[in-house]
Amino acid sequence: MTSAVENLLATLDLEQLEVNLFRGRSPQSSWQRVFGGQVIGQALVAALRTVEGRPAHSMHAYFMLGGDPKVPIIYEVDRIRDGKSFTTRRVVAIQHGQAIFTTAVSFHGDEQGFSHQARMPDVPGPEQLPTEADVKARLASMPEPVRRYFERERPIELRPVEYGRYLGGKSDDARFHVWIRTTGRLPDDPALHQCVLAYASDLTLLDAALIPHGRSVFEKTIMAASLDHALWLHRPFRADDWLLYAQESPNLSGARGFARGLIFSRDGTLVASVAQEGLLRERRER
Numbered sequence: 001m002t003s004a005v006e007n008l009l010a011t012l013d014l015e016q017l018e019v020n021l022f023r024g025r026s027p028q029s030s031w032q033r034v035f036g037g038q039v040i041g042q043a044l045v046a047a048l049r050t051v052e053g054r055p056a057h058s059m060h061a062y063f064m065l066g067g068d069p070k071v072p073i074i075y076e077v078d079r080i081r082d083g084k085s086f087t088t089r090r091v092v093a094i095q096h097g098q099a100i101f102t103t104a105v106s107f108h109g110d111e112q113g114f115s116h117q118a119r120m121p122d123v124p125g126p127e128q129l130p131t132e133a134d135v136k137a138r139l140a141s142m143p144e145p146v147r148r149y150f151e152r153e154r155p156i157e158l159r160p161v162e163y164g165r166y167l168g169g170k171s172d173d174a175r176f177h178v179w180i181r182t183t184g185r186l187p188d189d190p191a192l193h194q195c196v197l198a199y200a201s202d203l204t205l206l207d208a209a210l211i212p213h214g215r216s217v218f219e220k221t222i223m224a225a226s227l228d229h230a231l232w233l234h235r236p237f238r239a240d241d242w243l244l245y246a247q248e249s250p251n252l253s254g255a256r257g258f259a260r261g262l263i264f265s266r267d268g269t270l271v272a273s274v275a276q277e278g279l280l281r282e283r284r285e286r
Helices: 003-012 036-048 132-137 144-151 165-166 190-200 205-213
Strands: 015-018 023-024 056-063 073-082 086-095 098-108 156-160 175-182 222-233 243-253 258-263 270-282
Touching: 003 036, 003 056, 003 190, 023 036, 036 056, 036 073, 036 086, 036 190, 036 222, 056 190, 132 270, 175 205, 190 222, 205 222, 205 243, 205 258
Parallel strands: none
Antiparallel strands: 015 023, 023 073, 056 098, 056 222, 073 086, 086 098, 156 175, 175 243, 222 270, 243 258, 258 270
16 A cells, blocks of 8 residues: 555544544645545545445535645534435534535435446556556656646546646547546445545546646646535445546536546446536636
């Protein structure tokens, strides 16, 4: 297990303060605000700590304020309902006395019945794409913001199919495919794999809305912030095995970009779906 994965697991291991009350901490970094995927993952952990016997199947979240990485985040869980088939929780993340994030999480046990799924896109496998080492060897030719991102040790490895995206390329259909997995082996707990995927689901999705414009959230002149995030968990998976994150953006208008994604396992099984709207605007000169 890499140190970055160990740090991710430590970040997701919330401290219980009281019944329905948990405390999470942020890894120390140069970031000025908390990564949205961290809050999504920690909130899911908090909800899971109050449910037994049922896995999460969906969460719907709103970001209200940027998180402060210097202080802990308090997660308050409201046990809204424990029904015969479904369990519902509401989680509020609090810093400096204010709510910065809220989400509703639903839990449901597996049932037999009808089944169908979307087909996985026909794209090159991860072994056919540049590795992290290959990308780092080419850093000199990459834009500075992208170079800084790939120079950092990260818990999630990314292998983009449309590699030219990070070299200023653009595509009119606003589609982007990236293989993702943790950079080290994870424990076997299925709930932990759900929380890690929740964390990873926020890494690249909003950036897809800038593809038709040949721009990227890596640019200093772009102001980007997640506004909401929805995640549906369809089938079991492992976050330390390769997953294909197929992303597209149907709309960008009014400084709000909308993007959605399907996540497939290596064998083509659809394991999750994601949707997100986020703020995307040119930074105003002061």
